[in-house]
Amino acid sequence: MQDKILKIKDLAVEYRNKGSYLRVLENINLELEKGEILALVGESGSGKSTLGKTILRLLPDSARIKSGSIMFKGEDICNLSEKDFNDQIRGQEIAMVFQNPQNALNPVFKVGTQILDVLYFKSKKQKTRKQLKKEAVEILKKVGISDPEYRFGEYPHQFSGGMKQRVMLAMAFISNPSLLIADEPTTALDLTVEAQILNLLSNLVEEYKTSILYISHDLGVVAGLSDRIAVMYAGRIVEVAATKELFADPNHPYTEALLKCLPDYKKTEELQTIPGQVPDLGNYPKGCNFHPRCSYSFERCRKEDPNLKEIGSNHFSACFLNDS
Amino acid sequence: MALVEVKNLKKYFVNNEGFLYKMFNKGPINVKAVDEISFEIEKEDTLAVVGESGCGKTTVARSVLRLIEPTAGEILYRGRSINNFNKKELKDFRSDAQMILQDPKSSLNPRFIVEEIVSEPLYIHHKIADDFDLLERVWELLDMVGLSERYSELFPHELSGGQARRVGIARALALQPEFIVCDEPTSGLDISIMSAILNLMKKLQQEYQLTYLWISHNLHEVRYISNKVAVMYLGKIVEISDTDTIFNNSVHPYTEALFSSLRGINDDWNYKEREIIQGEVPSPINPPTGCSFHPRCKYSFEKCEKIEPELKAVEAGHLTSCHLYN
Numbered sequence: 001m002q003d004k005i006l007k008i009k010d011l012a013v014e015y016r017n018k019g020s021y022l023r024v025l026e027n028i029n030l031e032l033e034k035g036e037i038l039a040l041v042g043e044s045g046s047g048k049s050t051l052g053k054t055i056l057r058l059l060p061d062s063a064r065i066k067s068g069s070i071m072f073k074g075e076d077i078c079n080l081s082e083k084d085f086n087d088q089i090r091g092q093e094i095a096m097v098f099q100n101p102q103n104a105l106n107p108v109f110k111v112g113t114q115i116l117d118v119l120y121f122k123s124k125k126q127k128t129r130k131q132l133k134k135e136a137v138e139i140l141k142k143v144g145i146s147d148p149e150y151r152f153g154e155y156p157h158q159f160s161g162g163m164k165q166r167v168m169l170a171m172a173f174i175s176n177p178s179l180l181i182a183d184e185p186t187t188a189l190d191l192t193v194e195a196q197i198l199n200l201l202s203n204l205v206e207e208y209k210t211s212i213l214y215i216s217h218d219l220g221v222v223a224g225l226s227d228r229i230a231v232m233y234a235g236r237i238v239e240v241a242a243t244k245e246l247f248a249d250p251n252h253p254y255t256e257a258l259l260k261c262l263p264d265y266k267k268t269e270e271l272q273t274i275p276g277q278v279p280d281l282g283n284y285p286k287g288c289n290f291h292p293r294c295s296y297s298f299e300r301c302r303k304e305d306p307n308l309k310e311i312g313s314n315h316f317s318a319c320f321l322n323d324s
Numbered sequence: 325m326a327l328v329e330v331k332n333l334k335k336y337f338v339n340n341e342g343f344l345y346k347m348f349n350k351g352p353i354n355v356k357a358v359d360e361i362s363f364e365i366e367k368e369d370t371l372a373v374v375g376e377s378g379c380g381k382t383t384v385a386r387s388v389l390r391l392i393e394p395t396a397g398e399i400l401y402r403g404r405s406i407n408n409f410n411k412k413e414l415k416d417f418r419s420d421a422q423m424i425l426q427d428p429k430s431s432l433n434p435r436f437i438v439e440e441i442v443s444e445p446l447y448i449h450h451k452i453a454d455d456f457d458l459l460e461r462v463w464e465l466l467d468m469v470g471l472s473e474r475y476s477e478l479f480p481h482e483l484s485g486g487q488a489r490r491v492g493i494a495r496a497l498a499l500q501p502e503f504i505v506c507d508e509p510t511s512g513l514d515i516s517i518m519s520a521i522l523n524l525m526k527k528l529q530q531e532y533q534l535t536y537l538w539i540s541h542n543l544h545e546v547r548y549i550s551n552k553v554a555v556m557y558l559g560k561i562v563e564i565s566d567t568d569t570i571f572n573n574s575v576h577p578y579t580e581a582l583f584s585s586l587r588g589i590n591d592d593w594n595y596k597e598r599e600i601i602q603g604e605v606p607s608p609i610n611p612p613t614g615c616s617f618h619p620r621c622k623y624s625f626e627k628c629e630k631i632e633p634e635l636k637a638v639e640a641g642h643l644t645s646c647h648l649y650n
Binding site for chain 1: 376377484485486514515516518519520522523541542543544545547548571581582585586587588589590591593594595596598600601602604605
């Protein structure tokens with residue numbers, strides 16, 4: 001099991017709300033190999049961002065891990081002290097890129113200064129910022145920012161959205177992390193800029209051999225980027241499969257329904273819809289979370305929780321239909 | 325006769341205020357949001373306007389409804405210029421042409437319940453006799469968009485994004501309009517809700533013979549809903565044709581670049597190997613000379629830098645502005 005970078009086992013996360021606890025993530029099992037891009041897709045409120053933040057301990061104080069473990073390189077990072085976690089893991093081994101680059105950069109510091117900070121702490125405060133400047137300009141150049149010497153001294157508001165996201169990627173890759181958590185990094189960007197950023201990301205992954213947990217709701221983006229896809233619904237992972245296999249041969253009724261809803265430029269037939277709504281956070285139905293909206297549901301779905309089961313090589317699905 | 329006709333529409337936003345401008349007397353700054361565009365929408369058609377952010381899509385939408393006054397140009401509704409409408413005519417036009425706004429939640433008044441939101445246009449246009457009729461009409465409208473009567477008593481914050489969108493559609497339908505401007509009606513919605521809204525809009529169009537001006541940046545959705553597409557870049561229409569032609573035989577290099585970022589989920593491709601257009605959209609304050617797309621265009625030659633191409637027909641009903649084809 002050496003090549004598994006990340007191994008999440010039976011993870012459950014709760015939020016405190018008015019004295020009681022709401023279960024937002026249940027029974028999460030996920031493995032990530034070295035150099036792999038795993039996409040986490042789902043509708044809003046399915047818990048995909050919560051999962052990403054749980055790994056990096058970025059959740060608010062009202063959240064707690066109820067049970068389960070997060071193994072990173074064979075070590076359980078749930079039990080690390082806050083100081084060790086900060087020194088060894090956060091920003092070093094695991095980096096994160098956020099949805100909105102506008103809010104992720106500090107508006108009152110120059111972009112160059114912010115990159116220097118990261119380099120300074122990476123050198124364990126041994127080098128001065130002056131010595132590092134050349135390195136920082138080099139990094140800006142690498143992520144495709146034209147005229148890097150000039151841009152180095154500019155403020156974030158002088159950068160466009162796409163350029164800010166390039167800077168964020170550059171900062172995330174400085175410490176050469178083993179795992180990058182990307183939380184919808186391109187949703188705020190235009191089509192052509194989005195393609196540029198994803199192209200850059202693919203190239204960086206190839207160069208640094210970083211694993212990526214790519215959180216997204218856009219199946220079109222994920223189709224061209226990821227190796228494997230995990231589909232989330234109402235706080236659970238319902239299906240995990242290789243990207244092509246998932247699109248060609250979805251097993252779980254939710255995945256199947258989702259793909260039928262997706263408008264596609266090649267599709268001419270009527271779009272389908274999923275009846276009902278995503279259940280409220282933490283207020284999930286008894287049994288399989290999808291059963292009230294599922295057209296195949298039967299007696300057992302209303303009573304028991306389905307677990308992820310391997311139904312083909314590296315194809316996991318949580319549905320009782322596979323048992324009968 | 326086309327239902328809506330836009331002729332040489334121009335909208336410049338002028339900035340000449342502020343202390344520093346006056347002090348240095350730099351003269352006004354023109355932001356050319358929309359620059360000389362013309363198109364027609366036939367009855368019961370859907371014209372989709374696509375383009376990246378900042379290209380003037382929303383400005384076109386607002387000008388067509390006279391929510392903002394154009395700098396120059398003419399907009400004809402049923403052959404009559406809406407810019408010369410007097411108060412009475414404008415009010416009639418407002419009941420004929422409606423808009424579905426971009427953000428589903430913030431376009432609803434947070435202090436009104438759904439019943440008040442949907443019935444407000446009916447009050448304003450005196451379309452209702454008494455309150456019993458009113459509630460029945462509201463229920464009928466909610467039913468049209470797939471919401472039960474129960475929702476009429478809720479406040480906007482109690483609705484989900486998809487439900488709020490449906491309320492917005494019900495409000496637009498209240499006065500039985502003929503023409504609806506839809507400004508990115510599905511942005512920010514989840515896939516399953518988005519498909520429901522698209523199906524609803526298509527059904528309503530067939531039932532009530534509606535005409536749509538559909539602003540969007542989601543090309544998959546455009547393919548599904550529209551029968552004509554206009555591609556905009558920096559305030560200009562660079563290509564306009566029926567949907568099939570745009571998707572299969574587009575000619576303008578920008579359309580080509582835009583559609584190369586479009587892939588179906590079952591196509592064999594990835595971001596690593598794909599050819600991607602470089603650069604970003606320039607600022608409309610200081611657009612490039614000549615063809616505004618030439619700095620990013622891989623086919624550009626000397627003429628593109630100097631002379632601005634005109635929108636000309638490549639074949640019947642298919643217009644493009646590119647020196648390669650003129």
